[in-house]
Amino acid sequence: MQIHEPAAGGARPTSRDVARVAGVSQATVSLVLGDKWRGRVSERTAETVREAARELGYRPNLAARNLRLGRTRTALLVVPALTNEFFAHVYTGAAAVAARHGFGVVLYPSPDGVGPARDPFASAQAALDGVIASSMAADALGAFRGTELPLVMLDSDPSDPGAAAHVNLDVADGMRRVTDHLLALGHRRFLHLASAVPSWTFDVRAAALADALRGAELRTVRAPLSVAGAREAATRAFDAPGPRPTAVVCDDDILAVGVAKVARRLGLRVPEDLSITGFDDLALATAVEPELTTVRLPAEEFGRRGMEALLAVLAGEEAPPATLPVTLVARGSSGPAPAV
Incomplete structure (x- = not known):
């Protein structure tokens, strides 16, 4: 040499x-x-x-090595946006568990509000014990692949070998509950207002919806996770030729509110002319009129379980994959399909 x-x-x-x-x-x-x-x-x-x-x-450097192996008592939580109430609740749950074990949680959101967080890790790795990350921020995690820092993934592909543990929400069951509810109300023409954010969790929702609606009419339109983005996408969908859908299934409550605005502008009554469903059960879901039928996700429990999984990994224990149940909350935005 x-x-x-x-x-x-x-x-x-x-x-x-x-x-x-x-x-x-x-x-x-x-x-x-x-x-x-x-x-x-x-x-x-x-x-x-x-x-x-x-x-x-x-x-x-043994001192630095000890920091990397769990002596700083600090975890990094990577989420796509602080503007989304769901992730604020995830942080609350994770921080509560961390505090009981003498840990702190540093929150890293995307500066752009949605999509992958920019990589902050080059200078931070030595000051962290582990990472908990949403699948919507997965593109920011390349710096951790192959390092000693354990990674717990939230709402992500459980077959991903790069994570030390996985905690998921049963979003597929959530979509099945939505479709069962709408089909029982007589709906057969559906619009799926899908999130344009690339993520495993949204792919699972789309697959579950398509599977549950075999034999029904289903059209999918993608939209940014914003009210304005949903308004534009829904307007294009409603202006398209052919019969108008009688039910719109949205990947998020924010998208559902955008659809409701378009319905009002077009003079469509909700739910008499059009049923609308969301996902997450944010505070927004009960701030609109009629209140939104949606899927309630246990956000704080999600954060708690993510932090518990990280603590188990740091202690050298097994953290088996976990999938948390979700709940359909039927409210006034869904009703019987209009007569043809």
Whole structure:
């Protein structure tokens, strides 16, 4: 191996120096020197890292290692938006459990309000014990893949091997409950106002809805998670040729409110002419008139279970996958299908 200059000023070499000399990432250095490289890094790469460490006289910083292995008592909760009431409740639940165990929870939302959070982790990893993240922010988590920091995913694909634990909501059952309710009311023409945010949880809702409505007429239109976005998408759908739907199934209460605004503008009565359903049971659901039929999600319990799973992983215990039940709340926005 080529001889390399020591760290500037005779400073103690760091894992970054080892990574530079070996021509690999710091994450790879951590895997190799932590003896967790098998199956992730080739034998040749592992030997290159070990040789670089010997050449530089690198010794792991045990104090920093202890921080990474659970001594800062700090968890990061990554969510797509603080403007969404649901995630505020998730934080409340997680923080309550954390406080009982002497932990703090740092909240990281997306600066843009929806979609993946920007990656804040390069400078934060050493100050964290673990991460809890919504599937809607999954794109921000690449920096943690292959590191020692445990990751608990909320509402995400349970087959994802990159997470130490999964806590999900039974959103598929929620959609089935909505469709059973509307079908029993005689509806056969449906519009699905689907979230435009790419996420496993919305994919599951769409699949469950399509499966439950086989034999019925179903059209899907995507919209940003905003009232304005829902208004525009619903307007396009209602202006399209063909029979108007008698029921609109929305991926979120916010979208449902946008649909209700379009219905009022078009002179459609809810629920006499058009039934509308939401998802989440936000405070918004009872602030509109008629009040919204929706699926209640146990947001605080969701946060609590996520934090409990992280604490179990940090303690070296198994955290089996969990799926929390949801509830249909039938209110005034859904009623019998209008006569043809």
